[in-house]
Amino acid sequence: xxxxxxxxxxxxxxxxxxxxxRRRGADTRAGYTFLLPWLLGFIALTVGPMISSLYLSFTNxxxxxxxxxxGFDNYTTLFQDxxxxxxxxxxxxxxxxxxxxxxxxxxxxxxxLNSKRKGxxxxxxxxxxxxxxxxxxxxxxxxxxxxGDSGPVDQGLSFFGINLGGWVGNPNMTMGMMILLTVWQFxxxxxxxxxxxxxxxxxxxxxxxxxxxGPVRKFMNITWxxxxxxxxxxxxxxxxxxxxxxxSAYIISNGEGGPAGSTLFYTLYLYLRGFSDFRMGYASAMxxxxxxxxxxxxxxxxxxSKSWVHYSGDAK
Amino acid sequence: MTTMATPTQPQPTKPAAPAPVxxxxxxxxxxKRIKSTIFxxxxxxxxAMVLYPALWMITSSFKPNSEIGGxxxxxxxxxxxxxxxxxxxxxxxxxxxLTFFTNSLILAVGAVVGTVLSASISAYAFARxxxxxxxxxxxMMIATLLLPFHVVIIPQYIVFQQLGLVDTxxxxxxxxxxxxxxxxxxLMVQFMRGLPAELDEAARIDGAGHIRIFGSIMLPLMKxxxxxxxxxxxxxSWNDFLGPLLYLNTPEKYPLPLALRLFVDQTQSSDYGAMxxxxxxxxxxxxxxxxxxxxxxxEGVSTQGLKG
Numbered sequence: 124x125x126x127x128x129x130x131x132x133x134x135x136x137x138x139x140x141x142x143x144x145r146r147r148g149a150d151t152r153a154g155y156t157f158l159l160p161w162l163l164g165f166i167a168l169t170v171g172p173m174i175s176s177l178y179l180s181f182t183n184x185x186x187x188x189x190x191x192x193x194g195f196d197n198y199t200t201l202f203q204d205x206x207x208x209x210x211x212x213x214x215x216x217x218x219x220x221x222x223x224x225x226x227x228x229x230x231x232x233x234x235x236l237n238s239k240r241k242g243x244x245x246x247x248x249x250x251x252x253x254x255x256x257x258x259x260x261x262x263x264x265x266x267x268x269x270x271g272d273s274g275p276v277d278q279g280l281s282f283f284g285i286n287l288g289g290w291v292g293n294p295n296m297t298m299g300m301m302i303l304l305t306v307w308q309f310x311x312x313x314x315x316x317x318x319x320x321x322x323x324x325x326x327x328x329x330x331x332x333x334x335x336x337g338p339v340r341k342f343m344n345i346t347w348x349x350x351x352x353x354x355x356x357x358x359x360x361x362x363x364x365x366x367x368x369x370x371s372a373y374i375i376s377n378g379e380g381g382p383a384g385s386t387l388f389y390t391l392y393l394y395l396r397g398f399s400d401f402r403m404g405y406a407s408a409m410x411x412x413x414x415x416x417x418x419x420x421x422x423x424x425x426x427x428s429k430s431w432v433h434y435s436g437d438a439k
Numbered sequence: 440m441t442t443m444a445t446p447t448q449p450q451p452t453k454p455a456a457p458a459p460v461x462x463x464x465x466x467x468x469x470x471k472r473i474k475s476t477i478f479x480x481x482x483x484x485x486x487a488m489v490l491y492p493a494l495w496m497i498t499s500s501f502k503p504n505s506e507i508g509g510x511x512x513x514x515x516x517x518x519x520x521x522x523x524x525x526x527x528x529x530x531x532x533x534x535x536x537l538t539f540f541t542n543s544l545i546l547a548v549g550a551v552v553g554t555v556l557s558a559s560i561s562a563y564a565f566a567r568x569x570x571x572x573x574x575x576x577x578x579m580m581i582a583t584l585l586l587p588f589h590v591v592i593i594p595q596y597i598v599f600q601q602l603g604l605v606d607t608x609x610x611x612x613x614x615x616x617x618x619x620x621x622x623x624x625x626l627m628v629q630f631m632r633g634l635p636a637e638l639d640e641a642a643r644i645d646g647a648g649h650i651r652i653f654g655s656i657m658l659p660l661m662k663x664x665x666x667x668x669x670x671x672x673x674x675x676s677w678n679d680f681l682g683p684l685l686y687l688n689t690p691e692k693y694p695l696p697l698a699l700r701l702f703v704d705q706t707q708s709s710d711y712g713a714m715x716x717x718x719x720x721x722x723x724x725x726x727x728x729x730x731x732x733x734x735x736x737x738e739g740v741s742t743q744g745l746k747g
Contacts, residue, residue, distance in 0.1 A: 147569075153649040154570030161561035161580065161624060164617025169583055172594035179593065186597065235482065240475060242482070248733050249486045251740065252493070256725055259678040260696040261718035264703060265496045268507070268711060275495055307489065311740055318741035359585075367587055370680035374700065390589055398685065403593050410590040417587050 180408035185401045197408035207409070209384045210392040213298070217388065218365045221302040226357055229309040233316035234346070247317065251310035258308070263374035267291055270300045291375065294385040301386060304371055312357040319353035320346070351432040359424050363417055369394070389413060500524070500716040507711045523716035531702050534690045536720065543677055543694035543721075546611060550676035551669045553615030554623050558668060559661065561618045562627035563653045567639060577628075583621045596685055606688045611679075615672070623668045630664035631657060667739035670732050674725055695721040 155162070180197055182190035201207050236246055256262050270276050272289030280287055290296035327345050336344070347354075372380070372388040380387030380395070389409070397406030494514060499507050501519040530536040564570075565577050599610040618624050634657070642652050658665075680696045687693055690701060699721055703714060729736060 150568050151570040154564050154568040154573060157560050157564035157568060157649065157653070158576065159560075160557035160616065161564075161618040162576070164557070164614060164619045165576075165579065165583070168595065168614055168617060168619050169586070169591060172591035172598075175594040175597075176590055186600070232485065235478075235485075238478070240478060242479065246482050246486060248729075248737055250489055251737055252729060253489060254740075255674060255729055255736070256493075256678070256722055259722065259725075260680050260699045261496075261722045262492070264699065264714060264718045265492060268499070268715065269492060269495060307492070310489075314737055314740045363585055363587070367589065370678075370696070373680070373684075374703070377704070393589055394681075397593050398596075403597070407593050410587075410593065413587050414590045417585070421585055 176407040176410055179404050180411050182404040184403040184407075186403055187401075190404065193404070197405050198412070200405070201408060201412065206384065206387065206392060210380070210387045210389045213385065213387055214366060214368075214389040216298055217301060217305070217368065218362060220298075221305040222358070222361045222365050224302065225306045225309050226312055226354070226361060228306055229311075229313035229357070230316050230350075230354075232309065233313045233320055236313075236317060237320040247314060251314055254308045254311035257304065258368075258370055260370055260374050262304075263371040266300065266304055266371070267375050270296075292382055294381075294383040297375070297382065297385040301368075301372065301375070305365065305368070312361060315357055316350065316353060319350050323349045348433050352434055355424070355428050355432045359421065362420065362424075366390075366413065366417055496715055496719060500712065500719045502712060504710060504712045507715070523712035524720070526710065526713035527717035527720055531698060531705055532690050534693070534698075536698070536717065538691065539693055539695045539698040540720075542692060543696075543724075546608060546679075546683075546694055547673045547676040549608070549612045550615045550672045553612060554618070554620060554672040555665055555668055557616050557618035558620070558623040558627055559658065559665065560653070562624050562631055563649075563657060565624070565628045566631035567652070567657070568649065580621050580624060584625065592681075592685065599686065605686055606692065607686075608692070610686045611682050615676075620672065620675075623672065626668060627661065627664050630661055634660055663735075666732075666735055670728060670736055671739065674728060677725060 179190060181192060181194060183193050183196075184190035232250060236243055236250075253262075268274055270290040272292070274289065277287065277289055287293070287296060290300045323345065327349070328341055331341050331345060367390055368388055369390045372386050372391050373394075376382075376386040376391075378391075378395075380391050390413075393406050393409045393413075396402050396409065498514045498516070498519075500523050501521070502516045503518050503520070503522070506516050506518065528536045530539065565573065565580070595610065596605075599605055604610055614620070638656055638660075639652050642656055647655075677694075678696065679694075680700075683694050683697045684700075687697060690698070693701065699714075699717055702717055706714060
């Protein structure tokens with residue numbers, strides 16, 4: 124594959140052409156000079172804050188008095204904090220159901236569109252549009268109105284004899300509403316899938332047809348393995364993304380995570396703890412736990428990828 | 440999923456001629472037409488479904504309040520008017536919506552300028568200069584792509600608070616000027632690596648230094664990457680909610696997303712029409728951008744894996 128799925132492997136290499144050593148010193152100087160903006164940002168805005176939030180996570184800190192060292196107390200308290208556990212549950216539900224559904228929709232529509240028919244550009248853009256606006260405050264407001272009491276969704280379902288009432292106020296339905304919001308933004312992964320599908324040589328399918336393979340076998344034996352680097356990339360990025368949902372949850376629940384904590388996403392709870400209760404140490408512990416969890420998930424993804432992701436480009 | 444795939448593939452039952460490259464036109468013309476018609480019907484139905492929320496939002500913004508909730512949920516109305524927009528333009532708490540627009544614009548333009556400058560300069564170092572430590576830093580840059588940014592917001596906030604920079608645009612813009620959005624750096628590195636190395640070599644033989652090579656060879660050739668970066672950093676900044684929520688306190692400085700939240704808080708769903716009209720206004724520049732730069736945006740996503 125030509126694009127970003129190669130991100131992990133390309134990082135290391137690029138062979139160094141032999142150069143004169145006099146130029147080497149100049150290059151080193153130039154290299155760090157050009158790198159300066161990123162390097163400064165990396166140190167001041169990423170590494171520094173990461174270290175200090177690690178320190179803060181072992182303290183009690185309210186932004187006004189000096190931080191007080193309390194050891195692992197924040198971390199142990201977290202696991203007895205019911206609201207925290209609830210936020211973990213809410214976020215896991217969202218990640219585990221929302222991401223695969225979104226990717227399934229993206230892959231299905233990409234396969235539907237992968238042909239030389241007219242209007243492909245139009246369809247691609249139309250399906251992509253929600254991805255651009257889906258995470259905005261505006262759409263969260265619209266979503267809330269649409270899924271409210273006797274909003275269009277309620278009315279539409281009533282027409283089919285399904286009377287659920289408003290989804291917004293019903294703790295059993297809010298997760299469905301949030302998952303639909305993320306699935307609605309399937310366009311971005313779809314466009315990436317589509318680019319991947321176009322790289323699969325048509326003669327593979329033709330050869331399979333001649334051998335009498337049906338659509339299911341072609342999907343299992345050609346599409347899936349050939350597309351696996353792209354599937355892997357989308358799965359990884361969308362999963363990491365899903366953990367960080369904030370604006371939609373904040374707007375839909377008026378910044379409270381309700382009803383009954385059903386939209387208390389991890390980041391929302393972190394925000395409330397840090398910036399409305401001013402328990403910065405506690406919130407930092409939450410942030411670090413998130414980093415560790417996301418790190419472990421990324422690691423698992425990369426480890427298991429060896430068994431199902433095929434880089435066909437390697438052979439060429 | 441699999442049934443959807445069938446239209447794209449040749450008929451399995453046909454004993455196709457052993458031509459390995461292209462599918463011979465074995466299907467009859469009518470069969471092709473029928474298939475294509477079915478494809479368009481299915482695709483258009485899906486488009487209608489996907490775009491329904493957007494359509495509903497736009498038509499609702501022109502409807503009187505009484506027709507937005509409740510039994511009257513049709514997309515059409517006989518009472519379309521600009522009343523909601525008039526209310527929305529008045530703004531909140533004595534601040535006109537035009538001010539919020541200006542604020543959003545300042546932040547977005549600042550983000551574009553900062554990101555394009557800092558990301559292209561840093562990317563040049565990663566892509567075109569050999570220096571010890573490059574691989575290590577490149578790996579770290581990639582790692583920050585995967586890092587949940589929540590881990591840095593608390594210490595960042597503390598520092599900006601101690602510097603007295605809360606309620607200014609500095610915390611919102613400084614990261615853009617320091618290439619903190621690693622995605623854009625990565626995008627540009629990938630793009631520059633695709634440019635032939637002979638370009639720099641030739642320029643070097645002619646005695647050009649890195650600044651010349653960067654400014655007069657790389658930058659002009661990087662136009663597509665610079666354009667996608669500009670578009671996406673504009674839209675991301677325009678839609679950003681968490682940053683302004685953390686750092687801005689005075690409504691006069693609010694960008695649109697924050698103003699929208701204030702609007703929702705204050706009207707408490709009593710004026711749905713105006714609320715939706717303001718949501719439409721807040722998305723308008725993004726929609727215009729999308730219509731104008733459609734190709735760049737969708738191509739950017741498909742070739743660089745950019746998110747929306």
